[in-house]
Structures are given as C-alpha cells and as structure tokens.
Amino acid sequence: MEFKVSKELIQQLEEHIVNKNDKELEVLLNDLHHADIAEILDELDFDEATYIFRVLDSDKTAEILLELEDDLRENILSRLSPKEIAEELDELETNDAADIIGELSQEIKAEVISEMLDVEHAKDIVDLLRYDENSAGGLMGKELVKVNENWNVLTCVKEMRIQAENVSRVHSIYVVDDENRLKGRLSLKDLLTTSTKTQIGDIYIRKLNFVNVDTEDVEVARIMQKYDLEAIPVVDELGRLVGRITIDDIVDVIKDEADKDYQLAAGITQDVESNDSxxxxxxxxxxxxxxxxxxxxxxxxxxxxxxxxxxxxxxxxxxxxxxxxxxxxxxxxxxxxxxxxxxxxxxxxxxxxxxxxxxxxxxxxxxxxxxxxxxxxxxxxxxxxxxxxxxxxxxxxxxxxxxxxxxxxxxxxxxxxxxxxxxxxxxxxxxxxxxxxxxxxxxxxxxxx
CATH class of the missing domain: 1.10.357.20 (SLC41 divalent cation transporters, integral membrane domain)
Known part of the structure; x- marks a missing residue:
C-alpha cells in the first residue's frame, strides 16, 4: 500500500521535535522508505526537517537527500558541517554523491572531499565531477563488477565476490583486457555451468552495447530504451571501462526531458516548479x-x-x-x-x-x-x-x-x-x-x- 502523509503524523512528529524525543522520532521513521521520509520532510519547516535529519543514521539520511526537493536539500546542506556532509556522501554511490557535491560551493566542496573517510570513493567522485552533467560521464557510477579475460572461472568468482561488496545491484559482469579496455560481458549462466578452469576469454559474449563518456544523456536514454537495457557500460576515448549507467539514472533523465518539453510546449522558457518564487x-x-x-x-x-x-x-x-x-x-x-x-x-x-x-x-x-x-x-x-x-x-x-x-x-x-x-x-x-x-x-x- 502506498504511503501517504497525514496531518496526524505531522503533528506527532512536531510534538516529538519540540520535546526532543529523539528515540520516538526514530521509532516512527526508521521503518519508512527513504522516499516517504523525504515526503514528510517536505511538509515540515526547514528547522524541523534539519532536526529530524540529524536524528536519523547517515545510511538512511544519505538516501533521503536524493529524494528531497532542491530548495530543502540546499537548506539542509547549508546547516551541516563539511564533516557531516562527508559522512552522508560516504554512504552514497559515486554518481549520486557527485550530484550532491556538485551543488556545493567550491570552498565547501574541497572541505567535504578532504573529510571523506573512503579515499578511493572520494577519488571516484572527483573524477565524475569533471564530466558534463548532461553526458554519460555525468550520469555514470563507478560501482560495477568487471573481470579480466585472462582469468579462469575460479579466479573470476573470487574477484567478483570482493567487488560485489561495493555494488548494490549487479546488472552485468563486464570483461576487460589487461589495459582495462572493454571487451564484452559475461553470462551468469555460462559462469555457473562452465568448468572452474575455463578461461573467461573462451566464454564471454563479445557483442555488447556501450556508450562514450561524452554521449548526451538523451541519447543514452534512447539506446537503453531501444535495447531494453537495465544498465549500460561507459568507456573513455581509449575504449577503457570507466563506469556504468543504470535504469534508475535514465528514468530521471526521461522525466526531466519530458518536464522540459512540456514546459517549452506551454511557452515556459526555463525549468520551474510550482513551489518556485x-x-x-x-x-x-x-x-x-x-x-x-x-x-x-x-x-x-x-x-x-x-x-x-x-x-x-x-x-x-x-x-x-x-x-x-x-x-x-x-x-x-x-x-x-x-x-x-x-x-x-x-x-x-x-x-x-x-x-x-x-x-x-x-x-x-x-x-x-x-x-x-x-x-x-x-x-x-x-x-x-x-x-x-x-x-x-x-x-x-x-x-x-x-x-x-x-x-x-x-x-x-x-x-x-x-x-x-x-x-x-x-x-x-x-x-x-x-x-x-x-x-x-x-x-x-x-x-x-
């Protein structure tokens, strides 16, 4: 059943905030989906929303950040210290973290990156920030599973287990060479039904759709829609695998493009929302x-x-x-x-x-x-x-x-x-x-x- 914000719930939350009943707030909100909590925060004023944001764990609030309206997210981020923002970003996938940090000023951005505990994660975020936000490079995440064509199946499985710890959803297993150039993809069925001594180079699928880091986001969406893809790999100018784009990223692109076209058709020259000034x-x-x-x-x-x-x-x-x-x-x-x-x-x-x-x-x-x-x-x-x-x-x-x-x-x-x-x-x-x-x-x- 779809969650709906009620007046009773909002009143209950406001009472707990006034009385600083942090445990009661956690009990009320911890079992809710992050998108539902974001909807609740949009109904509260900035001070109340920030208070709840500080009460909840960063693994929860990190996802909430992505669902908030732009003005509320901006306001909450302005009230958090660079260290607190860094804690949120450490919980997010690289592309989502890059989107959040891209909204900050250059000064705050540098402080936040320096406060991040996961150095490799921070490096990946910095790398994504150099791409145009409307390109495949600006959409992609660094989290993926890749194997070398020279490995055998046993080595491949061991490496996949290690890599999968940092990937929330494994849509595809990509195959690369020693120079990290994308060669193809690996079928899970072939991996499970083949001898552990078999070379990956003998069983991987060479036919694979991919996009370049400079490919426009709308073109990426068209390709994924045409071939019914859940994810697509991204390569750089040398053909090296640098990331992947998943269907949830593309849904946002399609929605944004539809909103823009609808507004242009109505004679509105820039992106606006009903709650804008x-x-x-x-x-x-x-x-x-x-x-x-x-x-x-x-x-x-x-x-x-x-x-x-x-x-x-x-x-x-x-x-x-x-x-x-x-x-x-x-x-x-x-x-x-x-x-x-x-x-x-x-x-x-x-x-x-x-x-x-x-x-x-x-x-x-x-x-x-x-x-x-x-x-x-x-x-x-x-x-x-x-x-x-x-x-x-x-x-x-x-x-x-x-x-x-x-x-x-x-x-x-x-x-x-x-x-x-x-x-x-x-x-x-x-x-x-x-x-x-x-x-x-x-x-x-x-x-x-």
Missing amino acids: VLELTKARLPWLLIGMVIEIVASFVLKGNEEIFKLHSTLIIFVPLLSATAGNIGVQASAIVVQGLANGTLKEFSRAYFTKEITVSMISGSIISLLLLGYHSIMYQQYLVGFAISISMIVVILFAATLGTLVPLFLHKNKIDPAIATGPFITTTNDVFGIMLYFGVAKLILGV
Missing part, C-alpha cells in the same frame, strides 16, 4: 507572452489592412476567431506528433512519405470542416459566394498550418535546437499572422475585391 515563475513565463503579444500586434495590422473587404462582406470578420483556433489546433497537433517521433526515434529527419501523410490527413480534416462551415454559412447568411470563399480559405489555412507544424520541428531538430519549442505558442501565434493573411488573400481572389 513569484519572480522565478514570472521570468519563466513572460518571454513567450511578450513574443506572442508582438506577433498578435502584427496580426492586428494585417486585419486593419483588410478593412475594405470586411466592410463589403462583414461575415468574413466573424469567422476569424474560428480560423485562428482551427489553424492553431492543426499546427499544434502536427508539431506534437513530429516532436514525439523525434523523441522516440520513429522519425529522425524529413520524410517525404510522412509529410505526404500529414498533408493528406490535414486535407481530409480541412475538407470536412470547410463543408460544415459552408453549410452553416449558407443557412445562416445565404451569401453563397462568401461562404465558398471562407470555406476554401479555411482549407488553405489548415494546409499551411499543417505544413508549418510539420516542418518547423524538423528544422529546429536539424539545427540542434529543441523542437519542443515549436509545439506551443510559437506555432499558434505564427499561424495567427500568416493564417489571417492567407484567409483574406484567398477571399479577395474569389470575391474579386
């Missing part, structure tokens, strides 16, 4: 709103430039909101499907077949909408030529919106710009301007104005 939320939202305002002002000038035709045929102006909404929806639908295809790998670049399919779908949709619009206009206003002009204009505008929605994300992707930008305000506001221009342009041709 008013200023941060305003800074994230305002840029696209201002751009939209400028574009819509241009649209108003386009309308003003066509005053003559809608003075002669007033019903034309009535359908401008319908035109804008329909074109915007078509454009957003088209761009959303393209962005989805680019994200999951089903669409990599411009495809004539796909473009033709999208235009065909838009043509069918536009024809149905235009026929309904023609019928409605004919019944309501009995101006058949004007109704015909509006209907044809609607088809043209819909085809333009579909073309824009399909091609713009592909263009952005080709130029290394996140195509999610094209799925929100950009498409709708751009369609407003060009849609209105096309609408009145086609109407003028048909009506001979």
